[in-house]
Amino acid sequence: MLCLKSRSCSDAIMKVNKPALAYGALLLAMLISAGNFLCGNLAVNEVHPVALTFWRCLIAAIFVLPLVLRGQGHPFQHFKGSWLRITALACIGVVATPWFVYSALRSNDLIDLGAGYTSVPLLTILFSALLLGERLLLVQYLGVVIALVGALVFAFRGEFSNLINFDPHLAFLLMIASNACRGFYLVLLKKWNMHPKPDEGLFVIFVVGIIVLLPFVVIHEVGKLQPLDYSWQVWGSILFIGVGMGAIYLHMLNFGTNEVGASTASLFAYLVPILVTVEAVALRGMNLQLYQVVGGVLIIGGVLIATQLHLRPTAADHPPH
Structure with missing residues (x-):
């Protein structure tokens, strides 16, 4: 009897704590995502964006592998029936998306790039309208x-002369290109009705990404006098990116989204530019500019209006994989 009571108490405590755990998991996911900016910016000083993307895929696949082995399934059987779609998802989701990010992070304008991150749900909703035939409301x-x-404020650094002379902020545009790939990836998942689990489809996507990237990495490293000769700080950044973004981030995001819902979970994405700004100012000594404040408010406000103030759910409501 005492055992039953203690078990019911334990279950009650878990039910009470689950929302708190979900919010904590989502916050941790956003902290990892913000750390990806700083670690990526440090790593690309020594590592080519293609190589960094490769290491991210490889380390992520290694950390997902135990789930594959535990499940005792045959993940590659999913590849046989839809190899073209899985290859497309791998090229868009785990190759092009991070490659654009790390190419952008060759710039030290972390505050601008962090603000660009918030355009993911906006681009997702636009792709949903184009590819899924979803009608947008006036709001x-x-x-x-x-x-x-x-976005234009950031793209031209708040200078009207840059707009007139068409002198854009290329790193910010690369971040927008990365977000476009991420949004396209999310919409394709919905269009093709694919829900890759970590121990099945997602592992295969990582493996395909590794195969696609490997020739480019080999060519790049062979051409160097000292291949894979990175500093320990860079190896630490690579490990953080691979483990954090490839494994922990995904699981924290999925757990939090399942507990509190996709709409609530999506709001946590707006913490990323704030966290990146705090880290850039505190750790890198960067100064916050007026145009960054104005542009950030416009982007976040616009995305909130486009993705939250309507009734019809869109692909933006689904968590990124």
């Missing part, structure tokens, strides 16, 4: 326009 169009104005 969503308003949000898109506001966010676009904010």
Whole structure:
């Protein structure tokens, strides 16, 4: 009887704590995502973006492998029936998306790049309209326009002369390209009705990404006098990126989303530019500019209007994989 009571008490405590654990998991996921900016910025000083993307895929696959072995399944059987779709998802989701990010992070403008991260749900909702035939509400169009104005503020560093002379901030545009790939990836998952689990489809996607990237990495490293000769700080950054973004981030995001819902979980993405800004100012001594404040408010406000102030759910409501 005492055992039954203690078990019911334990279950009650877990039910009470689950929302708190979910919020904690989502916060940890955003901290890891923000850390990806700083570690990526440090690593690309010695590692080519293609090689960094390769290491991220490889380490992520290694950490997902125990789930594959424990499940005793045959993940590659999913590849036989839809090899073209899985290859496309791998090239877009785990090759192009991080490659654009790490190419952008060759710039030290971390605050600008952090703000660009918030365009993911906006681009997802636009791809949903184009590829899934979802109709946008008038208020969503308003949000898109506001966010676009904010993006233009960042793209031309708040200088009208840069807009007139068309002198854009290339690193910020690369971040937008990465977000476009991520949004395209999310919409394709929905269009093709694919839900890759870590121990099945996701592992295969990582492996395909490794195979696609490997020739480029070999060519790049062979051409160096000292291949794989990175400093210990860079190896530490690579390990953080691979373990954090490839393994922990994914599980924290999925757990948090399952507990509190996709709409609530998606709001946590807006913490990333704030965390990146705090880290950039505190750890790198960067100064916050007025145009960054104005542009950030416009982008976040526009995205909130486009993705939250409507009733019809979109692909943006689904967690990224």
